[in-house]
Amino acid sequence: MSITQSLASSISISSSSSAFFVPTSFVPRFQNVQFPAKSIGVCKCVATPQEQETVFKTKVSRNANIGKLQAGYLFPEIARRRNAHLLKYPDAKVISLGIGDTTEPIPEVITSAMSARSHALSTREGYSGYGAEQGEKPLRTAIASTFYREFGIEDDDIFVSDGAKCDISRLQVVFGSDVTMAVQDPSYPAYVDSSVIMGQTGQFQKDVEKYANIEYMRCTPENGFFPDLSSISRTDIIFFCSPNNPTGSAATREQLTQLVKFAKDNGSIIVYDTAYALYMSEDNPRTIFEIPGAKEVAIETSSFSKYAGFTGVRLGWTVVPKQLLFSDGSPVAKDFNRIVSTCFNGASNIAQAGALACLSPEGLKAMHEVIGFYKENTEIIVETFNSLGFKVYGGKNAPYVWVHFPGRSSWDVFSEILEKTHVVTTPGSGFGPGGEGFIRVSAFGHRENVLEACRRFKQLYQ
């Protein structure tokens, strides 16, 4: 295959909307595996002794924590249902407002920098091998000065990474299995799943749809999607996402001040996910470090994914202030640095060049234009559901619209919408039991698709 061919094939595949949905194509592979549970159990009568013998099993026990996880990770499950729908309706024009994947081209000022960096790697002067695991110095500096200049966060508090999701898992590795954690309910599922994987939780309790030993902080329209902290038990770690995925709500300065005080009173560490901060319209804090004292109790993670369309390029960062200390007085940043050095080798140098371009004046302007485009999408979706008489939350400070279907199962609503409009959304209960009765509609999409989806919503619910 020539370079041109191989490049073309790679582009055509990955730009198709089905590229994300490979987890589904992963599922059938195990159909060819002879599962002992079947061959020895139920199907015993039909399996010959020879067939049973062909299955070699190691003596390594499966990690019991992974066994606790329920079904697949949310988004691959949605992909599976979407693909099943496509099999049923092969001619349907399916529109995805589900996963929250960016769709608009990356501004040229940013891709030009990545292209130039790629070419430079073919020159002796421009070649670079292993970079610092913590990120290239100019990028750490640019992140600190762009987002944290006034809040006392310094270059060396910034750890550049291949994305917030990856850093959440690395943070969990730092914390280990002996910590307790709290999450907003509903919340982005990676917090809970990574906690389960690390062994911080008990089993999943089907009756309440919660894992034992996790503190679920209920966020509802009634409490303005900010938990009632007086009813929350102390935990070591508090995951908090604002602007929130999926509810789209952003905490106010007063609420965050409460949260920091709560963490300080309890000696807890907040892991603050602010991947959507630049989507805020209202004057809420863009970073937890706007709150005095936050540096002693908080870590912040963020990403270029939703700002610059870097979901595939992969570039994020995590702030671990040097003031944040474990109970023995040792800096959390020191252990995070050890994990980053041992379990990671830094983000791709080309992606880092792109991120640096994002933070140039032209890059920032271009990034805000992309964000503005998605915010217009959000308004269209909000207006549509408002006009249909639904209670709609979010949308103002985040690219997610949180639509209430009181008393209904959110998977049922998800299925109804998919079946009748060929639009993929995300069922609220996928984000925790507190999401039941809601669906999340993502504003990431080409304009004509968002408009078409909204036309179909109107047909269905008018």
Added chain:
Amino acid sequence: MSITQSLASSISISSSSSAFFVPTSFVPRFQNVQFPAKSIGVCKCVATPQEQETVFKTKVSRNANIGKLQAGYLFPEIARRRNAHLLKYPDAKVISLGIGDTTEPIPEVITSAMSARSHALSTREGYSGYGAEQGEKPLRTAIASTFYREFGIEDDDIFVSDGAKCDISRLQVVFGSDVTMAVQDPSYPAYVDSSVIMGQTGQFQKDVEKYANIEYMRCTPENGFFPDLSSISRTDIIFFCSPNNPTGSAATREQLTQLVKFAKDNGSIIVYDTAYALYMSEDNPRTIFEIPGAKEVAIETSSFSKYAGFTGVRLGWTVVPKQLLFSDGSPVAKDFNRIVSTCFNGASNIAQAGALACLSPEGLKAMHEVIGFYKENTEIIVETFNSLGFKVYGGKNAPYVWVHFPGRSSWDVFSEILEKTHVVTTPGSGFGPGGEGFIRVSAFGHRENVLEACRRFKQLYQ
């Protein structure tokens, strides 16, 4: 800062040889932190009550497993000593044959593909967001057909990643804390360190320089750097690197057949690291899957880092055959897929485009030329130490030369070489107690630097 400026600064920083050594610049940050152990303990008498009160500590306990780790990760420690040396001899022309970082430009056929992919991300047709966590289909196919065509490994057994080191940690997360492990001694330190972090080991035992509960498989000149398996206890996991880093030796077909049989008899899982396979001159297996039955007991991890100079671009892969089962009969690949989906979001799409180009006919040819260049370096180093009367191992099948200094401390030899020749090497004991008395000399370097280093070695040891 303009794009041109920001790009230029990023390139100039990262292409300097000091870019890797940022871990060192990280160390001093904690000098500004008031360590409670000091202020409350030893320095109690001089600290005023106010000062004590300024240090806020959370009530979160430090992860005891991370506390078990000895000092820093090996390579940052070497960086620290290198930088201390530069402070002492600011005018010295320091040459690094230590870390094993690639130095030669990436062939243009590969960077052109990455550049084109970058530009394509600015077009609506060429844009791609989240890719499959497991990697883009064309790349998985190309890896399977290039490296494993004859050995029954299929596209969906391939998991594309941001590098072998990262995948080793993800594999450890899959295995969890309840497994036992064996490593070659000496070996690449990430295996042991990631095992310690996951809680698979006991404390470090200073007298033997080993962690409790790890089986160290001694590899010496006497056993041809292949462990005496009859003296090895059963473990769940066996990390095995061939061609080996640091000894440079490659296991023969007969030895690997023994290893697979050993794993099968014990029901163990081999994690086979073959990141240097293309450096082999002798006719040893390039992959563990050349050995019949290996698919039922082995995982293989590899990388483009040392083949195409991708140490900074970040692209590797791991093969988890669907035939590999836990004791309960569930496929290991299913759990690895869950971890990859939950804790990772796929390698950068631009890096994947580069990897695909590596596997085109032109890319393969160019990659082999780069490898050939480093192999010539290796020969120069081997000849130098041979001519000086040292016993030299490795070099034939790997870009590492393993030089014996019988009876001497390898950190002493490291210091002697650095002090007298300004050449950075790696002390063998950094790879485990079995590396004591050796130093590893890396063949990654510009030709004139390798020649100059060898001239200095001759001056020192003639």
